[in-house]
Amino acid sequence: MEFNNDPVCIKDLEKLAMRVMPGGAWGYYDSGANGEQTKRDNEDSFSEYRLHPRMLRDVSQISTETTILGQKVKTPLGVAPCAMHKLAHPGGEAATSRAAAKNGSIMILSTYSTTSLEKVIAQGNGDTQYWMQLYVYQNRSVSEKLVRRAEKAGFKALVLTVDAPVLGRRLVDARNKFNPPPHLRLENFMDPEVANDPAGYSSSLAYSTSETFGATFGANGDQTLSWANGISWLKSITSMPIIVKGILTAEDTRLAIEHGCAGVIVSNHGGRQLDGALATIDALPQVVEAADDKIEVYLDGGVRRGSDIFKALALGARAVFVARPVLWGLAYKGEHGAYHALDLLQKELELTMTLSGTTKVSEIDESYVYRPANRWIRYAPGKNGNPKKLLAKL
Numbered sequence: 123m124e125f126n127n128d129p130v131c132i133k134d135l136e137k138l139a140m141r142v143m144p145g146g147a148w149g150y151y152d153s154g155a156n157g158e159q160t161k162r163d164n165e166d167s168f169s170e171y172r173l174h175p176r177m178l179r180d181v182s183q184i185s186t187e188t189t190i191l192g193q194k195v196k197t198p199l200g201v202a203p204c205a206m207h208k209l210a211h212p213g214g215e216a217a218t219s220r221a222a223a224k225n226g227s228i229m230i231l232s233t234y235s236t237t238s239l240e241k242v243i244a245q246g247n248g249d250t251q252y253w254m255q256l257y258v259y260q261n262r263s264v265s266e267k268l269v270r271r272a273e274k275a276g277f278k279a280l281v282l283t284v285d286a287p288v289l290g291r292r293l294v295d296a297r298n299k300f301n302p303p304p305h306l307r308l309e310n311f312m313d314p315e316v317a318n319d320p321a322g323y324s325s326s327l328a329y330s331t332s333e334t335f336g337a338t339f340g341a342n343g344d345q346t347l348s349w350a351n352g353i354s355w356l357k358s359i360t361s362m363p364i365i366v367k368g369i370l371t372a373e374d375t376r377l378a379i380e381h382g383c384a385g386v387i388v389s390n391h392g393g394r395q396l397d398g399a400l401a402t403i404d405a406l407p408q409v410v411e412a413a414d415d416k417i418e419v420y421l422d423g424g425v426r427r428g429s430d431i432f433k434a435l436a437l438g439a440r441a442v443f444v445a446r447p448v449l450w451g452l453a454y455k456g457e458h459g460a461y462h463a464l465d466l467l468q469k470e471l472e473l474t475m476t477l478s479g480t481t482k483v484s485e486i487d488e489s490y491v492y493r494p495a496n497r498w499i500r501y502a503p504g505k506n507g508n509p510k511k512l513l514a515k516l
């Protein structure tokens with residue numbers, strides 16, 4: 123586990139990215155909604171949890187291999203969908219794709235990619251999985267065409283983002299009147315067939331013409347989308363498994379199961395949508411309990427260290443995704459930087475596993491993590507302390 127000469131942690135990468143990115147683009151990447159409570163909580167809440175390590179075990183061989191949707195993957199660390207990677211670096215999503223493939227990470231591609239989905243998946247090495255993130259438009263045929271293209275191109279799952287019927291209010295973007303620079307195109311909408319759709323949505327999406335980017339998003343999105351009319355429709359147009367992104371409650375997890383979804387991503391969109399929503403690591407236990415091993419549970423939001431990944435796995439996440447860290451890496455040095463971000467987190471995860479006495483992902487369970495009710499009171503586990511009960515008690 124060798125660390126190299128690049129920035130030594132994700133926080134340093136963040137500072138470097140802030141220095142090299144133009145203000146408007148930095149603001150768009152960085153901002154949360156309104157007072158940014160949720161954005162802060164995502165990061166801070168990880169440090170409310172403490173590790174409960176075991177000693178004197180053979181930790182000479184560490185493996186982060188696991189299975190996701192029944193497929194073997196090298197790591198439970200993946201790339202969350204983010205709009206417009208070319209705001210960070212001209213290499214854009216193609217560079218991120220190569221970085222993800224090199225790390226063995228699943229990459230979820232945003233609908234709002236500045237590189238076409240076909241080009242992004244073509245950068246892969248055949249081993250890694252790509253999942254397609256979807257926003258559903260009032261003109262559903264635009265979304266349908268994207269879904270069919272993604273399936274044809276080899277994407278392995280469809281990630282339906284459900285926490286953004288309209289865009290949250292990001293004050294930094296509002297102050298900056300942020301719009302993407304005119305040379306960037308949302309290339310998934312440049313497909314000639316899609317670009318000629320009768321409502322003309324896709325071309326207005328590809329070349330954002332409204333006063334602000336957020337207004338274009340809201341004007342095109344299908345706010346009537348519901349459990350009843352969304353999932354069954356998607357199932358009728360694709361055989362890809364459907365993963366719902368943006369779930370924070372046990373109730374919605376049960377609905378995802380009822381509607382035949384394959385998984386949920388516990389996410390609050392990096393605090394960019396509903397400010398005041400709970401931190402994802404705090405939402406995770408109730409979602410895992412409701413999922414009851416019937417569907418897979420993933421998490422994103424505020425993951426900045428390998429120990430954060432470890433804590434999420436311990437609380438029942440099958441995989442963890444990161445967004446801003448990869449964008450910061452990309453801004454720092456294109457493909458090399460994006461890979462560096464993933465590699466840092468990967469090595470930190472391996473280090474956390476080593477120092478906690480776990481050698482495989484399957485060994486990382488609730489017994490390795492706890493949340494002190496009060497950090498100044500030393501926590502003493504009961505004599506046969508079942509961690510699940512302890513968590514509930516705390």
Ligand SMILES: Cc1cc2nc3c(=O)[nH]c(=O)nc-3n(C[C@H](O)[C@H](O)[C@H](O)COP(=O)(O)O)c2cc1C
Nearest residue numbers: 151202203204205232283391392423424444445446
């Ligand atoms: C700049 C930016 C763009 C994003 N674009 C999308 C998107 O297009 N679709 C989506 O589902 N989520 C999007 N997200 C949300 C991320 O997928 C993810 O839920 C969240 O950012 C994870 O938190 P993190 O940035 O703290 O890792 C975006 C996030 C950021 C920061």
Ligand SMILES: CCCCC(=O)C(=O)O
Nearest residue numbers: 205234286335336339394
């Ligand atoms: C306007 C595109 C939406 C991207 C997004 O989901 C985000 O900025 O959080």
